[in-house]
Amino acid sequence: MGYSIPIMPTISTFFIVISAIFVAIGWYLIIKRRLEAHKKAMFFAAIFAIMFFIIYSSRTVFIGNTSFGGPEEIKVYYTIFLLFHITLATVGAVLGITSLLTGYKNNLAKHRKLGPVTSVVWFCTAITGVAVYLLLYVIYQGGETTSVFRAILGY
Numbered sequence: 001m002g003y004s005i006p007i008m009p010t011i012s013t014f015f016i017v018i019s020a021i022f023v024a025i026g027w028y029l030i031i032k033r034r035l036e037a038h039k040k041a042m043f044f045a046a047i048f049a050i051m052f053f054i055i056y057s058s059r060t061v062f063i064g065n066t067s068f069g070g071p072e073e074i075k076v077y078y079t080i081f082l083l084f085h086i087t088l089a090t091v092g093a094v095l096g097i098t099s100l101l102t103g104y105k106n107n108l109a110k111h112r113k114l115g116p117v118t119s120v121v122w123f124c125t126a127i128t129g130v131a132v133y134l135l136l137y138v139i140y141q142g143g144e145t146t147s148v149f150r151a152i153l154g155y
Contacts (some may be wrong), residue, residue, distance in 0.1 A: 006142070017130060023041075046096065046153060081135075095117065
């Protein structure tokens, strides 16, 4: 392959995968009625999701986003897939925050309904996020990376 894979996207993708693994562990633990262990697993899932978000948003603001560097004939499909992933991630984040709040506030009726939906959305977000990472940095060489500041302020 002749090109290097950038470290920050690799780390942030790793964090979102770890977050999804903790969600799966938390789901297993609550099925087994291990409430305190479930709370800890979901806490760590949230911490790793926050770490992902800090790295991703910092990179976006200070460095920019990497454009698709693969073949032009599949770019439209990648873009549609990326928009699907972004939508999932946004919905997943809102559901995740809401699920955490309902759990910590002991609003368990709402939490029990919301938790499984949130988990499935989170798993789909993690899977599609890994696919975006693979398409941008592993399968194809990433395209141009443009700073958000440069794009907005023109320097």
